[in-house]
Amino acid sequence: MAERSVSYADAVAAVARAEGNLDLVADELFRVARALEGSDELRMTLSDRQIPAARRQQIVEDLLGGHASDTTTAMVSMIVAAGRSSDLAGIAQEAVEINARDRGRSVAEVRSAVALTDDQAERLAAALSAATGHQVDVKVVVDPSIMGGVVATIGDEVIDGSVRHRLSQLRDTF
Amino acid sequence: MSKRLWAAAAVVVAAVALSASAASAAETVGSCILDEIAAAEFEGIEGDGFTAAKNLKTAYEAKVEGAEELKKDFEKDLEGCLEAPNPIIPEVTEIIWGGAAFIVLLALMKWKLFPVVKNLMEQRTQRIQDAIDDADRQRAEAAEVKANYEAELADAKAEAARIVDEAREQAGAVRADLQARAEADIAEMRERAAADVEASKRQAIADLQSEVSDIALGAAEAVLGRSLEDPEMQRQLVDDYIASVGAGQD
Numbered sequence: 001m002a003e004r005s006v007s008y009a010d011a012v013a014a015v016a017r018a019e020g021n022l023d024l025v026a027d028e029l030f031r032v033a034r035a036l037e038g039s040d041e042l043r044m045t046l047s048d049r050q051i052p053a054a055r056r057q058q059i060v061e062d063l064l065g066g067h068a069s070d071t072t073t074a075m076v077s078m079i080v081a082a083g084r085s086s087d088l089a090g091i092a093q094e095a096v097e098i099n100a101r102d103r104g105r106s107v108a109e110v111r112s113a114v115a116l117t118d119d120q121a122e123r124l125a126a127a128l129s130a131a132t133g134h135q136v137d138v139k140v141v142v143d144p145s146i147m148g149g150v151v152a153t154i155g156d157e158v159i160d161g162s163v164r165h166r167l168s169q170l171r172d173t174f
Numbered sequence: 175m176s177k178r179l180w181a182a183a184a185v186v187v188a189a190v191a192l193s194a195s196a197a198s199a200a201e202t203v204g205s206c207i208l209d210e211i212a213a214a215e216f217e218g219i220e221g222d223g224f225t226a227a228k229n230l231k232t233a234y235e236a237k238v239e240g241a242e243e244l245k246k247d248f249e250k251d252l253e254g255c256l257e258a259p260n261p262i263i264p265e266v267t268e269i270i271w272g273g274a275a276f277i278v279l280l281a282l283m284k285w286k287l288f289p290v291v292k293n294l295m296e297q298r299t300q301r302i303q304d305a306i307d308d309a310d311r312q313r314a315e316a317a318e319v320k321a322n323y324e325a326e327l328a329d330a331k332a333e334a335a336r337i338v339d340e341a342r343e344q345a346g347a348v349r350a351d352l353q354a355r356a357e358a359d360i361a362e363m364r365e366r367a368a369a370d371v372e373a374s375k376r377q378a379i380a381d382l383q384s385e386v387s388d389i390a391l392g393a394a395e396a397v398l399g400r401s402l403e404d405p406e407m408q409r410q411l412v413d414d415y416i417a418s419v420g421a422g423q424d
Contacts, residue, residue, distance in 0.1 A: 130420060167391060167395060
């Protein structure tokens with residue numbers, strides 16, 4: 001991960017700790033990053049330096065106002081105003097990692113073709129914790145491109161149980 | 175040239191000598207006839223000697239009886255003078271003249287002709303000997319040339335045989351080399367052809383497998399696509415994943 005993203009994530013974590021809501025901010029930031037991933041138009045708009053920073057901040061505040069905490073809205077607005085919206089996914093990922101480390105846990109980015117139920121998320125977190133030997137926080141990303149199943153990424157380790165992966169293995173077998 | 179002139183002169187002298195001998199023989203016949211005429215006397219004819227002979231001729235021409243027989247008898251007597259001398263023993267004078275002429279001729283020949291003839295014979299002999307020697311020398315030279323030629327011919331034949339053998343050996347080596355190269359090329363071409371065939375076969379199999387896999391995977395994806403539209407199927411997949419992670423499988 002880029003050093004700059006780590007530094008921004010450290011700053012976000014420091015502010016959130018000061019506000020006493022790091023867990024919430026990290027989760028909301030992760031969700032914002034996922035939403036940004038899913039919208040090319042929004043991503044391009046927030047990255048467009050031709051648009052004044054105040055205007056971009058206004059767009060962020062309009063989108064997140066009432067849906068996210070003030071801290072999260074302020075952090076995202078600050079990142080967009082600094083012209084680092086393209087690094088938002090990395091910053092969010094690092095913030096989640098920092099939050100998990102603060103609580104002695106690891107973060108598993110879980111991609112699924114459909115949204116997981118709370119029960120499935122809990123069972124998956126328990127299964128991943130058992131598999132890795134330490135507590136795991138699950139961050140779910142809905143990714144229809146994997147067709148079905150789940151892909152879990154914990155640090156450098158990837159546990160791929162997607163239909164896309166199975167088809168790829170089948171293709172390689174042929 | 176002078177020697178030949180001397181030889182001709184000797185021949186002329188010998189001829190003169192022989193003529194003198196013949197002349198001496200003629201005088202002997204003449205005196206015989208003269209004696210017969212001087213002693214001639216004929217019955218019924220007047221006179222004697224030459225007169226009697228002359229009167230006999232007149233009587234004969236006048237065809238006096240008996241004159242013809244007398245004339246024939248007288249002619250027989252005269253023809254008796256013309257009879258040949260003894261074929262074995264010549265006249266003494268003839269022997270003397272002939273001997274003298276022979277001696278003169280022999281002396282002349284011995285003095286002039288024999289040395290010339292001898293010289294000519296010696297020169298001729300010398301020329302012949304020179305010719306023989308020259309012929310022998312030429313024969314020897316020819317024999318030497320022939321020997322040299324035969325030796326050179328033998329050397330040439332040997333050289334030709336050696337060249338032919340060498341060329342044959344080289345041709346054999348070249349043929350063997352070409353044959354080896356051709357066999358190597360053929361083997362390489364066969365290997366390459368076999369490799370090409372094998373590669374083509376593998377490629378065809380791979381293409382076929384790829385096509386088959388594409389068809390199979392396409393069919394599988396189509397079937398899966400329809401199945402994955404079912405939320406229950408999606409839930410089941412997630413549950414299976416959770417179960418496999420919990421069981422320590424990926």
